[in-house]
Amino acid sequence: MLAKIKNIFIVLLLVLIITQFLRPEKNLGSYDSITSFEEATGVSEEVKTVLQNNCYDCHSNTTRYPWFMEVSPVTHYMAYKIEEGKEHFNVSTWESYTDKQKDRKLEELIEEIEYKKMPLKPYTWVHGELSGSDAKTLIGWAKEAREKAKAPTKDSLPEQVVDSMAVSSVTAK
Numbered sequence: 202m203l204a205k206i207k208n209i210f211i212v213l214l215l216v217l218i219i220t221q222f223l224r225p226e227k228n229l230g231s232y233d234s235i236t237s238f239e240e241a242t243g244v245s246e247e248v249k250t251v252l253q254n255n256c257y258d259c260h261s262n263t264t265r266y267p268w269f270m271e272v273s274p275v276t277h278y279m280a281y282k283i284e285e286g287k288e289h290f291n292v293s294t295w296e297s298y299t300d301k302q303k304d305r306k307l308e309e310l311i312e313e314i315e316y317k318k319m320p321l322k323p324y325t326w327v328h329g330e331l332s333g334s335d336a337k338t339l340i341g342w343a344k345e346a347r348e349k350a351k352a353p354t355k356d357s358l359p360e361q362v363v364d365s366m367a368v369s370s371v372t373a374k
């Protein structure tokens with residue numbers, strides 16, 4: 202019995218050592234792609250910090266790699282989750298979504314946070330849970346971004362409406 206356990210242990214150790222050398226490709230794109238998402242959705246400095254600390258590692262093309270993320274099997278697990286996370290929601294490819302998709306992503310973002318499904322579980326063991334106030338910050342920002350995207354722009358309104366807007370803003374003074 203004891204010998205068997207010892208053998209299993211040795212095999213596990215070997216697997217761990219070998220997989221250290223099988224490095225998955227890193228997710229190290231430029232931050233520029235995130236900037237256009239942040240501009241489009243009106244991300245403030247506060248929101249930016251929360252997103253950077255809790256979400257971008259799996260939902261953008263730019264992941265931070267602290268030492269423990271370099272170690273197998275964490276590195277393999279994370280590579281897999283980053284791939285999956287980006288497939289569902291990638292801020293680095295925000296511009297490639299249609300307006301409808303963008304709205305849907307923001308709606309899901311609110312839901313995921315409300316149901317405490319994001320950030321993903323094992324990730325929060327090391328990075329910590331999203332605090333109540335951070336969750337509120339993100340939900341507030343996402344709701345506002347959805348509203349803003351829905352508000353008609355001047356270009357989409359008929360000319361007469363734009364004219365009357367100009368008149369009312371003059372008379373309001």
Ligand code: HEC
Pocket residue numbers: 252255256257258259260282283285286287289290306309310311313314319320321324331
């Ligand atoms: C450790 C990686 C990881 C982190 C960190 C993470 N996510 Fe996710 N996220 C995923 C994965 C994987 C999925 C898809 C599978 C699932 O829903 O579990 C997902 C799904 C989502 C979806 C659903 C998108 C869709 O179209 O279905 C949203 C929205 C989302 N995450 C937002 C966030 C936000 C906001 C944060 C930060 C508060 C965050 N995620 C942090 C990995 C992560």
